[in-house]
Amino acid sequence: MPLIVKDYTWTQTETNIYLHVPLKGVKPGNIDIFCTDDYLKVHFPPFLFEAFLSEPIDDDKSSGKIGNGVAVFTLKKKEQRQWEQLVINYDKDTFRQIRERALLKAKKKLATEAKAKATNTQEEKKYALEIMMKLEEEERAKIQKMKDDECEKATAELEAWKVKQRQIAEDEVQQKIQSQMVKIDKQRISEKITTPSSSNGCKIKHVQKNCVPSMSKKKQEYLPAPRSPGNIQIKFTPRVFPTALRESRVPEEEEWLQKQAKARSAVNEDLLELQDLNKEERNPYWLKEKGDKLFVTGNYLAAINAYNLAIKLNRDIPAVYSNRAACHLKLRNFHKAIDDSSQALDLLTPPVAGNACARARAHVRRGTAFCELELYTEGLQDYQAALKIDPQNETLQGDTQKIRQIIQGSAPCLSD
Known part of the structure; x- marks a missing residue:
């Protein structure tokens, strides 16, 4: 049963409430704070402080600081006015209803925040993917433009070379024709001087027939020289995963790699811790039996240590989690007991007669x-589930009926 803290102090302004709760020497790491618009709870075992506020506050704008043995809370008022009192005094049923309502508000708020966070994360991923695709599209367009420019440049150079070669061929043909014509002219002049007039016409005609080059021949075609060889450098993006970068989801892959690295680190630490154990201590079932014996003798901390080592060796034995939950119940570590019991139930699937x-x-x-923890509604659900498995158990029937009466207000709370 927790000890209720009543030696708190508070002051106020038009807009804020300043609340000082002494921590009784408890370390800050062991403090659990829960706050809604009309309820504030500070749990630091074995002490408990609850404030059922007389007027609503803005829990999103409120804050708290822990230090020097005191917790200081700054509560933002929804309405700017002086409060006549900090807390209200109701009966236990009203307090229980306020607690349940505060728990439902907190659950709805967490669900809304989780949904908003998931939506924001999805939008960020979508935006990052769009940016990545845009960058890759720009890069492809840039490369294609470089290819087109190089192709146009090579085509222009080839056409210029062809034109130049044709011009050279035409110039050579003209030079040959001119040289032949010069020779013919010289020969005509020499024949006029050296031969008689009677035979002059015949000889000139003979020279013209045999010495003038034929103009019916086609011009010789000139083919361009082959292009010089070259190399294109291709650089690939380094990738851990086999998929292409544009098809991958980089944030999820990096998160997966970080988790794998942490898992490998945890395994290495466990191996270093377990290498000094003897053969029997490396058997998780032997460690479970050892923890059961320690539990029977009342040495709950030693039993928890044995169960912890067994879990490191084998994380799939539901009885180890269930028995460690029993130890935490004895030590009043109720949140840890809930976690271990939930883990045991997850491993005890599918539900069959054997388990x-x-x-x-x-x-x-x-x-x-x-x-x-005074969460009687959740506790009743678990007791009803156990009673459904073992309906003839009279102890379970009595405990279930007692919890139902507490919820209905016809029986005192367990903490009372």
């Missing part, structure tokens, strides 16, 4: 932890 007793024990232990 019925184990499932019932896990439900009872988790339900007990919920009831110790």
Whole structure:
């Protein structure tokens, strides 16, 4: 049963409430704070402070600081005015309803924040993907433009070379024709001087027939020289995953790699811790039996150590989690007891007759932890689940009926 803290102090302004709660020497790491618009709870075992506020506050704009043995809360008023009192005094049923309502508000708020965070994350991923695709499209366009420019440049150079070669060929043909014509002219002049007039016409005609080059021949075609060889450098993006970068989801892959690295680091640490154990201590079932014996003798901390080592060796034994939850119940570590019982129930699937007793024990232990935290609705659900497995158990029937009466207000709370 927790100790209720009543030696708190508070002051106020038109807009804020300043609340000072002494921590009784408890370390800051062991403090659990829960706040809504009309309810504030500070739990630091074995102490508990609850404030059922007389007027609503803005819990999103409120804040708290822990230090020097005191927790200081700055609560933002929704309406700017002086409060007549900090808390209200109701009966236990009203307090229980306020707690349940505060828990529902907190759940709805967490669900809304989680949904908004998921939407924001999805939008960020979508935006990053669009930016990446845009950059890659620009890069492809840039490369294609370089290819087109090089192709146009090579085509222009080839056409210029062809024109030049044709011009050279035409010039050579003209030079040959001119040289032949010069020779013919010289020969005509020499024949006029050296031969008689009677035979002059015949000889000139003979020279013209044999010496003038034929103009019916086609011009010789000139082919361009082959292009010089070259190399294109291709650089690939380094990738851990086999998919292309544009088809991958980089944030998820990096997160997966980080988780893998942490898992490997944890495995290496466990191996260093387990290498000094003897053969029996490396058997998780032997460690479970050792923890059970320590639990029977009342040495709960030593039993938890044995169960912890067994879990490091084998994380798939539901009885180890369930028995460690029983140890946490004895030590009043109720949140840890809830976690271990939930883990045991996750491993006890599918529900069959062979694991019925184990499932019932896990439900009872988790339900007990919920009831110790005054979460009777959740505790009743676990007890009803255990009673459904073992309907003839009279002890379960009595405990279930008692919790139902507490919820209905016809029986005192367990903390009372």
